[in-house]
Amino acid sequence: MTGSLDALFAAVVAFVGGHFLLGWPSIRAALIEQIGANRFRAVFSLAAGVAMVWMVLAYGDAPYVTIWEPPLWTRWIPNVVMPFAAILLVCGYNPFSPTAMMADEDFDDPHLVRGILTVTRHPVMMSIGLWALAHLTVRGDAASMLLFGGMAALAFGGMVKIDFKKRAEFGAKWAPFELTTSVLPFRAILEGRTRLDWKGIGWLRLGGGLALWAALYSAHPYIAGVSAVPM
The missing domain is CATH 1.20.58 (Methane Monooxygenase Hydroxylase; Chain G, domain 1)
Known part of the structure; x- marks a missing residue:
């Protein structure tokens, strides 16, 4: 096995x-x-x-089977990406997200698009996807490519599947939510379809995300067997 x-x-x-x-x-x-x-x-x-x-x-x-040798500078990529991924993960666990709960009554809420949903409508899946892609850049062995490649496929494919499913299931009720949010972080904000809701995100969740990142950063040698500190 x-x-x-x-x-x-x-x-x-x-x-x-x-x-x-x-x-x-x-x-x-x-x-x-x-x-x-x-x-x-x-x-x-x-x-x-x-x-x-x-x-x-x-x-x-x-x-351990080497496929390619990542340059040393790529070790900065996870250190730049992971704080944001941790924030998305912590902020993504909210009871009002229709992409998490999939409850029909959620679409009757006039303030549905708030908090981290103004950044991306799939915060948890995006967090997993960014984690996987960031680690693919620094791990050039076959096992890591299988693991992180599979997790990236799950995250990004899952976002497409959820949107397709909700579009078919809820139709016109889903459309306003989809039109005022985006999969790609900050895209809906840059296109003027929504505003960044700092208040809805809250300093507590933001701090919780950074605390999670700090804990994982410190524990990385024990979890993964290698230091997360760029050399």
Whole structure:
């Protein structure tokens, strides 16, 4: 189950592919009809959790096979990107986000587009995607390319899937939210479709994101086995 690149590849496919397979509208609807929404969520969470543990263990046990040697200057990229990614992650866990809760009544809120949603309508997925891309720039081995490449595919593909699903499910109710937000951070602000909501983001969430980044930065040698400090 671990100890080879093949095992890691299988684990990444199970984790990433499982999200897309179980989240596919027709499959999801059929399973919910058969076992109910609560049991579906439980099964989905269990399957994702098992696959994630397998993927992490397989990555840790995978052999180091060099594909390319990243230049030393690329080590600055994660250090620039990760504070922003951590802020997106912390700010993204809000109960009013329709991309997180997918509740129909959310679209009746005239102040729906607020907080971090003025930056991107997929803050958590964007955080994961930026984390994956940033680490792809500094890890040139096959195992890292499989892991971070798979996570990038999950994050960016997931954003496309969510938009497609919500557009089909909610139609006209979803359109105003989509038109006043953007996937790419700050795009809707730069295009004048919304305003940055500093007050909605709040200093507490901003500080929480930076605290998370600082904790991960300090713990990086113990988590990943290498220092995050650029040389």
